[in-house]
Amino acid sequence: MEYVITIGEIAKTLLSSIARLIGHLISYNTNIKNLEKELQKLVDKKATEVDPRVDEAERNLEIIAESVIRWQKEVDDINQKGKEFLENDIEVINKCLNGLCPDPKSLYSLSRKAKEMTKKVLGxxxxxxxxxEITHPGPPPKIGSxxxxxxxxxxxxxxxxxxxxxxxxKDDKLxxxxxxxxxxxxxxxxxxxxxxxxxxxxxxxxxxxxxxSQTPNIKKIQGDIASCLSLKLDDESELTRAGKLRQRLINCGKRILLILDDVWSELDFEKIGLPSRGERKGHTIxxxxxxxxxxxxxGSEKNFPVDVLTNEEAWDLFGEMAGISIDHHLHHTATEIANECGGLPIAIVNCKGIKKQKEKHLG
Structure with a gap:
């Protein structure tokens, strides 16, 4: 009688183990399918929605948010791990078909791992x-560039x-x-x-x-300066724009060089929004x-006059532009052209006489 009970208990235990194995196998298959489905969703999301926006932003010199960069990396990592895990799953299924399924404990461990990966994918x-907003505007390119x-x-x-x-x-007093x-x-x-x-x-x-320029456009001057400083000025009145620009300049705590090129007449700094002399802490105009x-x-505190080129400099520039050396044969011609151009570099560079000398020299 005891012998029969022992056989029954063994059978019961065996059936229970088989049931657990089947249960884990079903759970394992369910978790694997969920992982495959959600992982594909994530990969598609990155490839069709996030990556294109990031690429476009980079082309427009915008700054990508750190959270987005981290997200992209995490997606790539989980995708790689998911692929490796799913490749291992194929081996498990093949073994089961050959009667070599892992023990219930191992199967449960794999199933739980798939579930945890799916949870991370969903997150x-x-x-x-x-x-x-995955980006924000990058700083404007440096003017010098x-x-x-x-x-x-x-x-x-x-x-x-x-x-x-x-x-x-470099003189802070100026x-x-x-x-x-x-x-x-x-x-x-x-x-x-x-x-x-x-x-x-x-x-x-x-x-x-x-x-x-000779005919100042206050709004354009304001806009050009603001653009260099990454300050957004809406299409408001000159007075409102001037107030914003002035506040940006005097409250930023930075050393700023402001360049006003080709000034023909006295400018009203208050109208533009430029700081007065007492407000230029660390600024130079x-x-x-x-x-x-x-x-x-x-109110310029120091002027630097730039004169025309010396005769020798004008002759050298003429020769360089014409692609010839100035010897005694061409000295008279170079002198005439230099005088005609008034020693102005831009006039010499664009002088028609240079083209003639080039053609004559090459001919």
């Missing part, structure tokens, strides 16, 4: 649903002036300086070279520049103008 899907100064000839007569202006920019000279003499070119050096050496935290008196009226 990433929920997080992606909250991605309203927009200037092409490579190949610009450095003349001795300019270098000394440029060095003096550089020293003035809040406004100016570069003066007739049109085409190279004032703006010098400013561009100085701006690139300022940015290389980080002399100022920010640099803003606006071209004023640099003007370029054809008229030194205008700069003096605006």
């Amino acid at each position: 990433l899907l929920q997080e992606a649903a909250k991605f309203d 927009t200037f092409i100064t490579e190949g610009i000839r450095d003349f001795e007569s300019r270098e000394s002036i440029k060095n003096e202006v550089w020293e003035a920019l 809040s406004m300086i100016s570069i003066c000279g007739i049109g085409g003499v190279g004032k703006t070119t010098m400013v561009k070279q100085l701006v690139q050096e300022v940015e290389r050496q980080k002399l100022f935290d920010e640099v803003a520049m606006a071209v004023v 640099m003007l370029t103008s054809r008229n030194k008196d205008v700069c003096n009226k605006m």
Whole structure:
């Protein structure tokens, strides 16, 4: 009788183990299918919705939110782990078909792991649903990066002036300086070279520049400066825009170089929104103008006059543009062209006489 009971208990235990195995196997299959389905949803979400938005934002020089970058990485990681896990699942199924199923404990462990991975996948899907703004505007490119100064000839007569202006920019006691000279003499070119050096050496935290011209457009000047400073100005009145710009300049706690290029007449700083002399803490305003008196009226504390090129510099520039060397045969021609151009670099570069000399020389 005891022998029969023992057999019965063994059978009962065996049937119970088989039932548990079947239960774990069913649960395992369910969890595996859920993992496959949700993982595919996540991969599709990244590939068709998030990645394209990130790519477009990067093309537009926008900054990607750190949470989005982290999310992309986590999706790639869980996708890789999920693929490896599912490949292992195929081996488990094949073994079961051959009568080599893992023990219930191992099967339960695999099933639980699949469930945990699915939970993480669902969490990433929920997080992606909250991605309203995945980027924010990046800082504007540095002004110096927009200037092409490579190949610009450095003349001795300019270098000394440029060095003096550089020293003035480093002088905290000077809040406004100016570069003066007739049109085409190279004032703006010098400013561009100085701006690139300022940015290389980080002399100022920010640099803003606006071209004023003979007929100043206050809103355009405000907009150009604001754009350099990443300040958004809506299409409001000049007065409102001036108030915002002024507050941005005096309350930011940064050293700012403000450049007003091609100034023809005295400007109303209050109307534009530029700080007064007493408010320029760490700020420097640099003007370029054809008229030194205008700069003096605006409060320039130091003026740097730029004269025309010397005869030798003009001859050398002519020869460089024409692609020829100035020997005694061409000295008279070079002198005539230099005189005709008034020693102005821009006039020499664009002189028709250079084209004729090129053709004659090449012919």
